[in-house]
Amino acid sequence: MQRKRKLGRGVAVVGAGMSKFGMYKDKDSKDLFVEAFSEMLSSVDKGADPNDIDALYLGNFTNDFWVHSAHWGPVISDLVGLIPKPATRTEGACAASALAFREGVFAIASGFYDVVLVSGVEEMSKRPTEEVAEGLAMATSSYEAEVGFTFPGVFGAVATAYFEKYGATREHLMNVTIKSHNNARLNPKAQFNLSIRDTMNSKIARAEKKGEPVPTWRDEKEFLRDPKANPVVAWPMHLYDCCPISDGAACMLLVAEEIAKNFTDNPLYVVGIGQGSGRALHAADDNTYFEATRYAAKEAYEMSGLKPEDIQFAEVHDCFSIAEIIHLEDLGFFKPGEGYKAVEEGLTRLDGPKPINTSGGLKCKGHPVGATGVSQLFEVWKQLRGEAGERQVPIKNLRIGAAHNLGGTGGTCSLTILERR
Amino acid sequence: MEERPFSDISYAQFLNEEKLMGSRCKKCGALFLPPRSICTKCYGADMEWVEMKGKGKLVAFTCISVGPPFMIREGYDRAHPYCSGVAELEEGIKIVARIEGVDTTKPETIKIGTPLAVRYLHRGEADNMKTYLAFSA
Ligand SMILES: [Zn+2]
Numbered sequence: 001m002q003r004k005r006k007l008g009r010g011v012a013v014v015g016a017g018m019s020k021f022g023m024y025k026d027k028d029s030k031d032l033f034v035e036a037f038s039e040m041l042s043s044v045d046k047g048a049d050p051n052d053i054d055a056l057y058l059g060n061f062t063n064d065f066w067v068h069s070a071h072w073g074p075v076i077s078d079l080v081g082l083i084p085k086p087a088t089r090t091e092g093a094c095a096a097s098a099l100a101f102r103e104g105v106f107a108i109a110s111g112f113y114d115v116v117l118v119s120g121v122e123e124m125s126k127r128p129t130e131e132v133a134e135g136l137a138m139a140t141s142s143y144e145a146e147v148g149f150t151f152p153g154v155f156g157a158v159a160t161a162y163f164e165k166y167g168a169t170r171e172h173l174m175n176v177t178i179k180s181h182n183n184a185r186l187n188p189k190a191q192f193n194l195s196i197r198d199t200m201n202s203k204i205a206r207a208e209k210k211g212e213p214v215p216t217w218r219d220e221k222e223f224l225r226d227p228k229a230n231p232v233v234a235w236p237m238h239l240y241d242c243c244p245i246s247d248g249a250a251c252m253l254l255v256a257e258e259i260a261k262n263f264t265d266n267p268l269y270v271v272g273i274g275q276g277s278g279r280a281l282h283a284a285d286d287n288t289y290f291e292a293t294r295y296a297a298k299e300a301y302e303m304s305g306l307k308p309e310d311i312q313f314a315e316v317h318d319c320f321s322i323a324e325i326i327h328l329e330d331l332g333f334f335k336p337g338e339g340y341k342a343v344e345e346g347l348t349r350l351d352g353p354k355p356i357n358t359s360g361g362l363k364c365k366g367h368p369v370g371a372t373g374v375s376q377l378f379e380v381w382k383q384l385r386g387e388a389g390e391r392q393v394p395i396k397n398l399r400i401g402a403a404h405n406l407g408g409t410g411g412t413c414s415l416t417i418l419e420r421r
Numbered sequence: 422m423e424e425r426p427f428s429d430i431s432y433a434q435f436l437n438e439e440k441l442m443g444s445r446c447k448k449c450g451a452l453f454l455p456p457r458s459i460c461t462k463c464y465g466a467d468m469e470w471v472e473m474k475g476k477g478k479l480v481a482f483t484c485i486s487v488g489p490p491f492m493i494r495e496g497y498d499r500a501h502p503y504c505s506g507v508a509e510l511e512e513g514i515k516i517v518a519r520i521e522g523v524d525t526t527k528p529e530t531i532k533i534g535t536p537l538a539v540r541y542l543h544r545g546e547a548d549n550m551k552t553y554l555a556f557s558a
Contacts, residue, residue, distance in 0.1 A: 134489050142429075143455065147519050147553060148485060148492050148505045156483030157507060164533040231499070235484040235528035281507055282454075282515040287481045 005274075005303040007109035010257025012267035013418065015044035016381040018250035018374070020189045021366030023125035029067070030079050033121050033249040036371075037080045040117075040251045045264035048253055050080065054113035056087040057104045059097025059120035060370040065135045066127050076121065093139035094319060095407030096120055097250065098275075098373030098414040104254045105270050114259060119251035120375070122368035132245050136369075139408035141280035152234035152242050154281060154409040155320035159236050161287035162322060166337040170236050173321040174224045175343045177240045177363065180318065183350055184360025186391035191246055191366035196220040203229070241321040246366030250375035268384055272306060272402075272417035274299030278410040292413035293330035293404065300402075300415040301332070308332030310400055311417065313354065313383060313393050315376035317406035318361040327404055328356065331415065355393050358383060376403035377416060384420040423470040427458040436552040439541045441473040443514065454514045473510055475539030477556065482506030482520055484528040502526065508537050508556045519555040531558075 017039030019032035041048060056077050064070040073087030090099040097120025104118035124132050136151045137144075144154060162168060177196065184190040185198065194202075200215070200223050207214045217223040224230050230238045253263070260267040276295030281287060301307060308331060316331065318324035328339035333354055334347075342348060348356035359365045359379040362372060380401040382388040402417045425431040427444045432455045435442040444456035448465035454473065459466050484502040485492070497503045504520040521540060523531045537556035544551050 129487075130490050130493065133487065137489055144505075144517050145489070147517050147555075148488060148503055149483070149517065150485055150487070150489060152487070153483040153485045153505055156485075157481040157505070160483065160533060161481040161507075232484070232486050232502070232528075234486065235502070237483070280517070281481070282517045287507065 005299055007105065007270070008111060009109055011105045011108045011254055011270045012257050012260035013252050013270070013377070013381060014255050014260055014263035014267050015040045015048060015253035016251070016378045017041070017043055018189060018371070018378045019248050021191045021246045021248035021368060021375070023191070023245060024247050027247070029063070029121045029123035029247060029249060030075075032123075032247060033076055033079060033119070033251075036119070036249040036251045040253055044253060045266065046262065048263055050082065052115050053082055053085060053117050053253075054115050055085055055107060056082055056117045056119065057100035057107075058087060058089045059092070059100035059373060060089055061091060061093050061096050061122060062135050062138065063123070065138065066132070067123055072121070076119070082117070092412040093407035094317070094367070094369040095373055095405040095412040095414055096370040098403070098405035098416065099412070101252065101374055101377060101416060102273055102275060102414065105273060108254055108256050114256045116254045117251055118254055118374060119249065120371035120373055121249040122370035123247045124245045124368060125247050129245065139411070141409070144281055144409070149281075150234055151409070152237040152320060155322055156234040156237040157281065158287050158326070159322040162326065163236070165288050166340070168325070168340040171221065172325070172340040172344060173236070173241055174221050176318065176321040176324050177224065178220050179343065179349055180357055180361045180363040183358050183391055184364030186389070187360050187365060190360040190364050191244055192364045193360070196223060196240075199223075237320055237322070243319050243362040243367040246368040248366055248368035248371045248375065250371045250378050252374055252377060252381070266385055266420065268381060268418040268420055270416070271419045272300035272304030272415065274301075274303070275412070275414040277412060281409065289326055289330050289336065290406065290410040290413055292410055293327060293406065293415070296404075296413045296415045297331050300417050304417050306400065306417060311402045312395055312398055312400050313356070313358060314402040314404060315357055315359060315361070315379050316404040317372070318357055318363050319367060319406065321363070323406065324357065324361065327406070331404060350391060351394055358388065358391050358393060373403070373405040373414070376405060377418065379403070380418050384418060425470070427456040427468050427470075429455060432456055433552070436541060436554060437543070437550055441475055441539055441554065443471050443473060444468040445471045452512060452514050454510070454516050473512055473539070477508045477510040477537050479520065479531075479533055479535040479537055479558070480507045480509045480515065481533070482531060484525040484531070502528075504531070506556075516554065519553055520558065521555050522558040
């Protein structure tokens, strides 16, 4: 019998930082990490002394493959002056840094450490696209990769199964894309901080300037239906259904609850953490949900005593548009088969009752895979502290937010719930 | 009696021989494809080989325009997408495979539930031969 999970002692977040995400020619992952670290330090209201940091946990998927350099725990530790403090790298594909966060929480909850830096970093854009895709495909099951499945391909297959079971179509996926872009437009750290409408206008302006035929899209969906503007990647996943290739870093300072007020009067508390593992496509009993997310959610909800309806807003792992819809269901926000309708009705918009991916999500904020988990929690931090600027969730008394991170094709999933008291 | 170990290596050898082989738990009857050497349902370790009939239906698929390097080398690209999918076999078990005999340039015409029959795609020669599992619509 599995008992309810609990921490040995409380853990609080007292600082957070992230680099702007993007494709950088003139910066590498070390530069981006320093950017995130510096912002984290300056975000600690009463200040933090880096010498007090007991340990570093670093999420990173595959520097080994993309940067041809492995063993980055001590590299990053040295970079920000933490040597000889211990550094541990966590690998959970695209959920690598959610695992780093979780290990940091355990390290403090056990009583072993008091102050821990949890972080993630990934550099992808300096490789040719095929090599990036090949690296990502290393996180699918070997059976899938062997018969040609790519990352977008796995989610494309999931989409066809979902469409068949629930009657959704490509048009419903477009609602997710349009919403994500609208949010990202308000996020200065997003890789694509512009709406689909902005994109259309700039393409029209460029065509006019060059004297080329001017596109005549009537609305965003017509743009997204245009195979020239939005080519297929892995049917039914098109370019605008897929997250981009990104570089970036994010970090957070975790401390024991009893010393949190030494750092800030407004800490956030870790009230629920759950993690689950999932099967390969062929072994799942149904390809329209992720078993690992459901398990992670159950653990996090039970631990926190919260229900899905108590989560006021969430960042979910929208590596592909279909994924966002499925997570809405797996996390219990909407019933199975109802997620796409909720998005269509605008329930997940920034001004809706359940804002989802206020940052713009992976689709627009970017997805430097190993940095994504902590960067999602960075968004929860900003929102719960009322520091999200133009994209601030307009719900009064915002107290509880969550981040859902998914690794690979659902092999590793986590849900982390933070609370402002 | 087939004496090979219940492993991915044996599975690949069987594919080279144009046999789709899974393992079945003698204690509880659970069927596994690719084969497993222990039963993850009852944890029995007494398994037997079972040859699949190779008939099934399509339950999920994608037509990939931007493939990995080894598929690009086979000549697939944006103008020539390939199909990968999940086949549910008559034995009630699923497997991922290449899907042939469908129009990958018109993916909207490909239907879930399409009947499938197994095919073996051999690449390379002799000791370097590798066989990819496929199903044809
Ligand atoms: Zn058994």
